[in-house]
Amino acid sequence: EVQLVESGGGLVQPGRSLRLSCTASGFTFGDYAMSWVRQAPGKGLEWVGFIRSKAYGGTTEYAASVKGRFTISRDDSKSIAYLQMNSLKTEDTAVYYCTRETVGSSSWYSDYWGQGTLVTVSS
Amino acid sequence: QSALTQPASVSGSPGQSITISCTGTSSDVGSYNLVSWYQQHPGKAPKLMIYEGSKRPSGVSNRFSGSKSGNTASLTISGLQAEDEADYYCCSYAGSSTVRVFGGGTKLTVL
Numbered sequence: 710e711v712q713l714v715e716s717g718g719g720l721v722q723p724g725r726s727l728r729l730s731c732t733a734s735g736f737t738f739g740d741y742a743m744s745w746v747r748q749a750p751g752k753g754l755e756w757v758g759f760i761r762s763k764a765y766g767g768t769t770e771y772a773a774s775v776k777g778r779f780t781i782s783r784d785d786s787k788s789i790a791y792l793q794m795n796s797l798k799t800e801d802t803a804v805y806y807c808t809r810e811t812v813g814s815s816s817w818y819s820d821y822w823g824q825g826t827l828v829t830v831s832s
Numbered sequence: 833q834s835a836l837t838q839p840a841s842v843s844g845s846p847g848q849s850i851t852i853s854c855t856g857t858s859s860d861v862g863s864y865n866l867v868s869w870y871q872q873h874p875g876k877a878p879k880l881m882i883y884e885g886s887k888r889p890s891g892v893s894n895r896f897s898g899s900k901s902g903n904t905a906s907l908t909i910s911g912l913q914a915e916d917e918a919d920y921y922c923c924s925y926a927g928s929s930t931v932r933v934f935g936g937g938t939k940l941t942v943l
Contacts, residue, residue, distance in 0.1 A: 744932075746878075754870070754878065754921050756932040770931050806877060816932050817925050818868035820889060822877040 711735040711821045713807045718826030721797055729792040729826060731807030738788035739763060742810035744819055745781060745792050747803035757805070760790065762813030770816070775801075797830045804828075835860065835933030836922055843941040849910040852938045854922030855903060860933055862903040866925035869898060869907045872937075873918045881920075882907060909940070917942040 717729040731743065744759035758771035760781045769781050780793040790807060804827050808819030837855040844850040854867065861867055867885045870878035880889050882898035885905060895910045905924070909916055922935040 753937040754934045817866045818883045
């Protein structure tokens with residue numbers, strides 16, 4: 710059974726950093742690209758970014774709203790994807806979901822989602 | 833403002849059919865056969881219902897179907913059931929720069 714479990718969320722002040730983790734199980738993690746999607750309270754879904762599998766260079770792409778501040782990485786030996794969030798803003802407050810892509814090369818659609826972790830940016 | 837446009841709400845009675853539209857542009861919906869639809873119940877993670885415009889993942893009821901015409905994709909739910917009441921989001925691949933865009937979501941109410 711595919712499982713994705715996010716952790717690392719919490720309350721953080723504007724301008725500070727936070728790192729989220731996504732621990733995967735039930736599939737060969739290294740074969741898949743992984744994405745992060747967020748949802749502000751009471752709002753819709755927003756794609757944040759993704760990381761390709763190592764077979765496709767392990768490179769990343771980001772939404773314009775987080776580019777330069779957020780970094781996605783992966784540790785295939787531990788089956789974990791990370792979202793490093795720097796220079797956080799109040800508008801980054803959201804539930805952050807880790808999702809599995811269906812291919813290793815791109816972010817087309819997410820077939821499995823974690824339960825989400827809440828990040829609150831407030832002073 | 834979301835990149836893809838969906839109606840804020842739709843409603844229907846049990847047993848009826850409803851359709852949710854998702855309008856994009858020639859840069860996303862119109863260019864790729866990579867529209868997906870997600871169902872989200874309150875407090876839960878989204879669930880993939882349709883991918884590549886019209887395909888259903890294993891386990892998703894055949895009451896759910898997807899289609900596309902030009903820059904507009906649609907999700908149709910037939911034989912509405914109370915458990916279908918949820919928020920529905922469309923999403924499209926939008927090329928190597930933008931990558932993915934979501935619609936603003938549609939709240940389905942089963943009367």
